Amino acid sequence: MKQLARRITGTSKKSFGMYARAAASGREDLIHMELGKPFADTPQHIKDATIAAIEDGKVHYSDLPGILPLREAIAQKLARQNGMEVSPDEVVVTNGLTHGSYAALMAFIDDGDEVILLEPYYPQHIGKIELAGGVPVPVPLDAANDYAIDAARIEASVTPRTKMIVLINPCNPTGRVYSREELTALADIAIRHDLIVVSDEVYEEIVYDEARHISIASLPGMAERTVTLFAFTKSYAMDGWRIGYLAAPAAAVGAILKITANDVTHVNTFIQEGALAALSGDPAILADLIADDRAKRDRVVTRLNQISGITCPWPQGTIYAFPDISALGLPAQTLAERLMDEAGVVTEAGSFYGAAGEGRLRVCFGSLSLDEIDTALDRMTAFVRQLG
Numbered sequence: 001m002k003q004l005a006r007r008i009t010g011t012s013k014k015s016f017g018m019y020a021r022a023a024a025s026g027r028e029d030l031i032h033m034e035l036g037k038p039f040a041d042t043p044q045h046i047k048d049a050t051i052a053a054i055e056d057g058k059v060h061y062s063d064l065p066g067i068l069p070l071r072e073a074i075a076q077k078l079a080r081q082n083g084m085e086v087s088p089d090e091v092v093v094t095n096g097l098t099h100g101s102y103a104a105l106m107a108f109i110d111d112g113d114e115v116i117l118l119e120p121y122y123p124q125h126i127g128k129i130e131l132a133g134g135v136p137v138p139v140p141l142d143a144a145n146d147y148a149i150d151a152a153r154i155e156a157s158v159t160p161r162t163k164m165i166v167l168i169n170p171c172n173p174t175g176r177v178y179s180r181e182e183l184t185a186l187a188d189i190a191i192r193h194d195l196i197v198v199s200d201e202v203y204e205e206i207v208y209d210e211a212r213h214i215s216i217a218s219l220p221g222m223a224e225r226t227v228t229l230f231a232f233t234k235s236y237a238m239d240g241w242r243i244g245y246l247a248a249p250a251a252a253v254g255a256i257l258k259i260t261a262n263d264v265t266h267v268n269t270f271i272q273e274g275a276l277a278a279l280s281g282d283p284a285i286l287a288d289l290i291a292d293d294r295a296k297r298d299r300v301v302t303r304l305n306q307i308s309g310i311t312c313p314w315p316q317g318t319i320y321a322f323p324d325i326s327a328l329g330l331p332a333q334t335l336a337e338r339l340m341d342e343a344g345v346v347t348e349a350g351s352f353y354g355a356a357g358e359g360r361l362r363v364c365f366g367s368l369s370l371d372e373i374d375t376a377l378d379r380m381t382a383f384v385r386q387l388g
Contacts, residue, residue: 007131017123017352018336027344031376033364034346036172036319038237040292042274043285046236049277053270062269064261065253066093066245070272073279074245082204083218084228086247092256093245093267093275097202097231099260100246102128104198104227105164107255109134113163116154120147120173120322120353120360122200125166137162140356143324146313147174147356149182155189164196165189170203170213173353173362174322175315177211180219187219197226202244203318205235205286206366208294211316217247224249227256234319234366235286236278243267243275293319293366296373300365303377307384319366322350326359328387336361343383345376 018034065071071088078084078091094100101124109115111133117125119138126136139157141147154165167186170177178186190197197216204213217226231244248256260266297315304312304323312323325335332349339361340346350360365373 007133018340018346018348021337022340022346025340029344030340030346031344031372031379032346032367033376034348034362035367036234036364037239037367038234038289038319039367039369040237040289042237042241043278043281043289045281045285046238046274046277050270050274053273058270058273060269062266062272064257064266065089066091066267067269067272067276070276070279071245073276074247077279078215078247082215082228084215084223084247086223087250090250090253091245091247092253092260093243093272094231094260095244095264095267096233096242097200097229097244098124099242099264100227100229100231100244101125101198101200102131103256103259103263104229104246104248105129105132105134106259107252108132108164108196108198108227110163112161114159114161116157116162116165117354118149118154118165118167118171119355120171120350120357121166122168122172123352125200129166134163135161138354138356140354143356143359147171147176149178149186151185151189154186158189158193158195162193162195164198166198166200167216168200169216170201170207170211170317172203172318173320173348173350173357173360175313175318175320177207177213177316180214183214183216184219187216187222190225191221195225197222199226199228201228202231202234204230206290206293206319207317208297209314209316213317227252232275232278235289237289238274238278241271241274243271296365296368296370297321299370299373300363300377303374303381304363307377307381309384309387319364321363321365322357322360323363324359325361328384330387332358332360339380339383343379345379345383 109132232238336349350357
């Protein structure tokens with residue numbers, strides 16, 4: 001066999017972290033808190049709409065950017081909820097947010113272009129940047145400042161080769177929901193340096209307490225330079241359905257469609273009917289799903305803070321806690337591996353998300369029942385106690 005393409009051999013080795021290690025172990029006694037998948041089943045009205053679409057014969061090719069009724073519903077939702085005035089022609093339906101981010105990066109990034117990521121970052125974004133020929137430039141945020149956006153650090157990382165900033169809001173893994181002031185400071189940098197922003201907002205619905213999600217594309221001067229990524233994955237428990245969408249300036253949509261048309265043609269036709277049902281369904285269903293995540297957050301954070309040597313801030317959003325384990329005296333990766341091997345609890349090392357995440361673990365509470373959470377925290381408590 002001839003040598004593999006450099007775009008593969010030269011890209012980041014980060015993929016699925018502790019998830020891959022747990023899968024390779026073959027153990028059935030593990031409690032999985034490393035993978036960000038929803039615990040709930042997909043709501044029944046979404047399933048029913050999809051089944052009806054199949055039975056009605058909606059099983060053939062459809063529009064490349066997504067079926068028009070879904071794109072119209074998305075545009076209405078973006079105006080109502082996100083403050084984004086977007087036409088259906090500025091919406092592309094994608095195979096999940098992962099596909100949307102891939103298409104956006106491939107459409108904009110040339111060889112050698114630099115892309116700023118706020119660290120802790122989501123590792124899959126790095127792989128896509130490198131596949132597109134770009135250079136990831138992580139900008140570490142300060143844990144002591146609750147990983148707030150630091151405009152001075154970001155601006156200091158801008159060079160003549162910088163083309164894009166990747167934002168995750170609400171943030172995986174830290175659980176931060178960025179304030180309007182933070183986003184405005186980031187937007188000012190993007191405007192002054194003529195940068196594109198790709199904003200991953202997959203957790204937009206899952207916010208707690210007084211936190212409020214704001215789409216950076218809704219800020220003055222940002223609609224024309226932002227690709228905003230969404231999905232039905234987390235909010236509607238549709239991770240296996242693989243459906244999401246992006247909103248982009250009209251001038252960018254044609255380029256993005258060149259990517260999506262060549263890699264998937266278009267998203268599964270009848271699943272789009274399920275997504276349409278999700279947007280048009282009873283909002284109380286979504287509220288109930290988020291209330292369940294809130295109860296699990298409260299249980300996990302309360303119990304983590306009861307473990308000697310661990311302190312855990314309250315995440316403002318997402319389905320992750322990001323506790324500080326530095327007082328335990330072990331590197332995050334070592335602790336994560338020992339927790340799995342000795343306690344049967346799989347978490348992710350904070351260092352998997354960049355050096356700024358060292359001294360932390362990412363603990364997913366959205367993927368388990370409350371009983372499973374209690375069992376996992378019992379095991380973690382006993383494990384830390386025996387560490388002394």
